[in-house]
Amino acid sequence: MMRERGIAASSVDDVMAAAGLTRGGFYAHFKDKTALAREVLEQTFERAFTRWLGADLPSDPVAWRRAAAQSYLSEAHLADPGRGCAAPTLGAEVARGEPALQAVVGEQVDRIVTGIATRIDGNPETARRRAISFMATCVGAMVLARSVGKKKLAREILSACHDTLTGDDPFAR
Secondary structure, rough: HHHHHOOOOOOOOHHHHHHOOOOOHHHHHOOOOOHHHHHHHHHHHHHHHHHHOOOOOOHHHHHHHHHHHEEEEEHHHHHHOOOOOHHHHHHHHHHHHHHHHHHHHHHHHHHHHHHHHHHHOOOOOOHHHHHHHOOOOOOOHHHHHHHHOOHHHHHHHHHHHHHHHHHOHHOOO
């Protein structure tokens, strides 16, 4: 719900009703809504870590890059923000919000970037910068594609970024 509506637009009552529980039960598990949002971000980024770096992805750096870009920049991910990565759905809201949430996102993004750097091909001295660029391109592409409101343009955005990340873009050569 928070990834679909945003943190601010997801009231405690709405979250609890969706879980089939009462508002009173919320405070037995969480101090406040920020604590819930922290938990949501941590769990969501844990799943993202597995999607980006799971054992089911190829170990070869070039094949990994293709598979990771294909998975992230897919129409399925585009169409389902509630089950997708938290970075494109909640990133702008977290940037304007609570420092506690920014700390969670910072820790999780750093963890994913570090993991990507171990998988991406290239010079180990530049792997972290390339990993940051890879992740930022994927997240930015998803934000832009979801923002345009035109399915054809959204697909073009995802496709162009995929091609750039995988080396299939003739203009990048």
